[in-house]
Amino acid sequence: MSPDRILLYCRAGFESECAQEIMDHATENGCTGYVKAQKNAAYVEWVETVPGDAKRLHRSVAFESLVFARQWFLSLPMMDNLPETDRVTPLLAAFRSLQVRLGHLWVESPDTNQGKELATFCKKFTAPLAQRLRQQDLLTKTQNPGRAWGHAFFLDSRRVFVGYSTADNRSVHHNGIMRLKFPHEAPSRSTLKLDEAFLTLLTEEEREERVRLSDKAVDLGAAPGGWTWQLVRRGLFVTAVDNGPMDPGLLETGQVVHKREDGFRYQPKQPVAWMVCDMVEKPRRVADLMATWLVKGLCRQTIFNLKLPMKRRYEELQSCLHRIQGKLEAAEIDYVIRARQLYHDREEVTVYIGIC
Ligand SMILES: C[S@@+](CC[C@H](N)C(=O)[O-])C[C@H]1O[C@@H](n2cnc3c(N)ncnc32)[C@H](O)[C@@H]1O
Numbered sequence: 001m002s003p004d005r006i007l008l009y010c011r012a013g014f015e016s017e018c019a020q021e022i023m024d025h026a027t028e029n030g031c032t033g034y035v036k037a038q039k040n041a042a043y044v045e046w047v048e049t050v051p052g053d054a055k056r057l058h059r060s061v062a063f064e065s066l067v068f069a070r071q072w073f074l075s076l077p078m079m080d081n082l083p084e085t086d087r088v089t090p091l092l093a094a095f096r097s098l099q100v101r102l103g104h105l106w107v108e109s110p111d112t113n114q115g116k117e118l119a120t121f122c123k124k125f126t127a128p129l130a131q132r133l134r135q136q137d138l139l140t141k142t143q144n145p146g147r148a149w150g151h152a153f154f155l156d157s158r159r160v161f162v163g164y165s166t167a168d169n170r171s172v173h174h175n176g177i178m179r180l181k182f183p184h185e186a187p188s189r190s191t192l193k194l195d196e197a198f199l200t201l202l203t204e205e206e207r208e209e210r211v212r213l214s215d216k217a218v219d220l221g222a223a224p225g226g227w228t229w230q231l232v233r234r235g236l237f238v239t240a241v242d243n244g245p246m247d248p249g250l251l252e253t254g255q256v257v258h259k260r261e262d263g264f265r266y267q268p269k270q271p272v273a274w275m276v277c278d279m280v281e282k283p284r285r286v287a288d289l290m291a292t293w294l295v296k297g298l299c300r301q302t303i304f305n306l307k308l309p310m311k312r313r314y315e316e317l318q319s320c321l322h323r324i325q326g327k328l329e330a331a332e333i334d335y336v337i338r339a340r341q342l343y344h345d346r347e348e349v350t351v352y353i354g355i356c
Pocket residue numbers: 187188190191220221222223224225226227228241242243244261262263264278279280281
């Protein structure tokens with residue numbers, strides 16, 4: 001059997017944005033299908049109506065370009081009524097029908113309260129299923145990143161989606177979630193957002209080339225200093241702009257200057273390598289500020305959050321990104337832009353822009 005749909009995981013509550021995004025890509029690539037999405041389910045299905053279109057769409061779109069999907073894979077229709085006494089046999093048959101030798105197996109569930117209750121079940125189920133897949137030569141002995149990876153995505157103990165993701169076009173993390181340990185010395189939990197952004201939105205090469213010891217950075221809306229802490233940890237010297245108080249420990253590092261100023265007015269006297277911004281403001285206002293810094297050459301790289309409004313979140317995000325792109329293009333600036341709703345984000349999307 002050939003997969004006839006793409007399953008996309010997202011943050012619970014963002015199914016409609018995830019659906020709009022994949023529909024836009026389908027339209028752009030001339031793929032015909034429809035979306036099945038349920039509010040707060042934390043996943044979305046894109047179902048082909050023309051055979052082969054799910055595979056074509058999956059091949060045509062780079063996973064990294066998706067903002068709202070944490071993971072995606074080519075899937076068979078949902079299997080329900082799995083027998084409680086032997087779930088492995090029907091799953092084996094499903095994997096065999098895909099005719100793909102897998103380099104790894106993920107047994108997963110939606111990132112919802114109900115899905116989390118399945119975590120132990122998924123963990124326990126992984127070894128027996130992997131063993132049987134190996135016996136049938138459907139799964140390599142050791143993890144192989146160059147091959148398709150199998151996914152069994154359980155909605156409950158009787159309903160599951162089975163399919164595979166392809167090499168270099170997926171998240172390598174279980175459930176598409178990058179788990180990071182909170183560093184206890186950091187002044188706020190939002191430190192994880194910037195850490196995840198560096199790890200997700202920049203390649204390893206870019207991190208080496210673009211984040212250099214002793215570079216100068218500005219953090220707009222810095223207090224109490226979770227993001228500044230990440231910059232300091234990476235060896236940067238930071239001007240932290242915020243009317244609120246900064247963590248005293250950070251100021252003692254000698255790498256931080258605190259300016260109690262308005263982040264929308266502050267401008268550095270000399271250009272800096274990095275500007276990051278986590279101010280809670282209308283996304284359009286933040287987008288325009290970011291474009292101004294880049295066009296004026298005040299920074300070469302930026303990571304910032306766009307807090308999404310209550311309604312029309314997808315449209316608002318698109319409009320903000322287009323505004324920035326329009327201004328950079330008008331100024332004939334070459335750039336890369338990547339946007340993603342990170343695991344540590346809530347009602348926001350994180351954007352990286354680097355001048356080439
Ligand atoms: C979400 S918090 C930032 C948290 C910070 N990134 C961290 O990791 O600790 C938002 C901050 O933006 C600041 N802020 C909001 N509007 C601002 C403005 N116009 N100028 C400077 N700071 C502003 C607030 O004072 C607040 O401290």
